[in-house]
Amino acid sequence: MPQSKIRNMEEFATVSGISRPTISKYFNDPSSVRQSTRQRIETALEEYDYRPNFYAINQNRRLTKNIGIVVPYISDPFFAEIARVIERRCIEAGFTPTLFSSHGEQAHENDILDTLRSIKPAGVLLAPLGRSSDKSAIETFCRNVPTVLFDSNIEGMGEAFVGSDNFSFVSQTVEYLDRTGEAPTFFEMRYPANPNANKRRNAYISMMERLGLTPEIIRVDGTGWAFEEIGRQGALKAIDDDLVPTNTILCSNDRLAIGFLSACYEKGIKVGRTSDATLRVASHDDHPFSRFTCPSLTTAAHDYAAVSDNAVETLFRLIEGGGRLENREETLFPARLIMRDSA
Amino acid sequence: MPQSKIRNMEEFATVSGISRPTISKYFNDPSSVRQSTRQRIETALEEYDYRPNFYAINQNRRLTKNIGIVVPYISDPFFAEIARVIERRCIEAGFTPTLFSSHGEQAHENDILDTLRSIKPAGVLLAPLGRSSDKSAIETFCRNVPTVLFDSNIEGMGEAFVGSDNFSFVSQTVEYLDRTGEAPTFFEMRYPANPNANKRRNAYISMMERLGLTPEIIRVDGTGWAFEEIGRQGALKAIDDDLVPTNTILCSNDRLAIGFLSACYEKGIKVGRTSDATLRVASHDDHPFSRFTCPSLTTAAHDYAAVSDNAVETLFRLIEGGGRLENREETLFPARLIMRDSA
DNA sequence: GCTTAAATTTAACGCGCGTAAAATTTTACT
């Protein structure tokens, strides 16, 4: 029979026969108390199932154990997946992560930063919106809260950036496509939301030049985060207007490619590397759905685990170092080429 | 020049020339103070950009303004999308929502419930894991925290359930498929994670019987939340073993269908409603990606907006009512048939 | 200008726990 509810740490200290400061110490770090008292506390814990008040805990702590994770768009499974991995790492390290999504809107991103400041997190892992971020708001935030940027870099902001090496992505896909057939035309949004897109375009251009080839770029209209639809509309238009100069397309990212493939199917264009196919399509990101496209998508994969681990590890180092790093660190991980059926 | 940082409400009260209790009142409800003082506060707010300490605010409040949103699997864009809408509604109503994902694991779901209790939310919107939920943990939680269940119903738990009417989904797809061609074989997981799956199967059986037809069901192996892969493997096996008794397939949900279509493409089976197609595939949910499958997926759509709005509205009513409702409410919304190219 | 109601100010307490310092107990080791 669970005794009358424990109201606070004082009461729990009484029923467990241990002083409150020791209980407090235990909750901050179970290994900081003697083994025997730890046992007694944990025994009592089972019987009374008490948990310290979350607000009181953080009210008067120098540093909370909270970590904010901010992604630009949680409905994108790519971000959902990376957030999931990061979240797990934080929990394992004894922190309390809270997940936020900017939903593609600057105003929302700013609100989240405001909220985060009031939560006084030990640190923040921030994947900014990118082009539509309020740079000055982010800069101010980063000055006040130990922050590691990931996915999208914004020059000079945050104590560190952890992401993927866009050149590694594009160089591998371009080289592969070139070796196995015609070199690709690059397919992207005219005004991409994400700075990685610009890096990828530049990487494409320089790779093509390195191969002695002429870069060809299709830029499609549309703004926002509905990339699949933008890719689909753009592809339909490109096909109708006969704007595809090669038999090979390299999309800036998988979500555009998903839309592109959808348009090809609709138009009866057979995509793939088989002899009956007329178009090859490849892309970048290894989006969780890219293995289920028709045909399955050849793409360059992020090293999810490495990015997540390194971002979290960097943040922990930052927190332990008092919120500042010697120099701003930039860590980029290479891609892994995933050869599937689309190219 | 932003003056020296405001450290607390006392300081902000001083610089704004208003007493602290009035400032406090303002932050709890801006409309509760006189228009003129509200102006003065907001003017000062612009100059000093002060925000009350989140922890102190909630420490001593009878009821926090926090709302917990729990989904079983945030990497599923379906849940990401509904969470996004719900989140927005909560913010508009002046609450502070926090999003959690159980990541498909019972242990994680239980941890979240524990965390939520310590956060003392005004209310919780919970989409439980379903079959793998720890029923007794959820029951205990719901007794202590005002909770509205959504998506997956668990009989008797929470003060209300808001979701979709599975019979409406299945009856529409079955009827449509039957009217336009052969009646469908039902394709599902042998041990579905979600109770909606069972309701859908039963609805399929009763609809088929109502039409005087024999229900045919393909049950595929596999557990967990990688539905696309499970659907794909199951479809490959069904095709290879020639287990598909009809030329029409109705998948329990879109994610299975995405995998199914992927398998068909791989096997060279032309899916669709055109004369050259040999198989029709339809499904349920109107997953955000289902318009981009090849061919685009005919499916039954959730009324996202209605479910979100009603769930939130019910929760607010519950909160205002002191955390209890007269009777447990169950609200189901009908589906809308989305006719695309796959069937 | 007077009366009242409404809003604000003043004053003060408490929430639950972090934290610090000093006193005490327990443990480890000679």
Added chain:
DNA sequence: AGTAAAATTTTACGCGCGTTAAATTTAAGC
């Protein structure tokens, strides 16, 4: 058994704000 180090207990303060009650000011109506 004796000693020093480590762990725990005692005591006490403070965090920032919610909240209340009484005193005071302001606004609204006549």
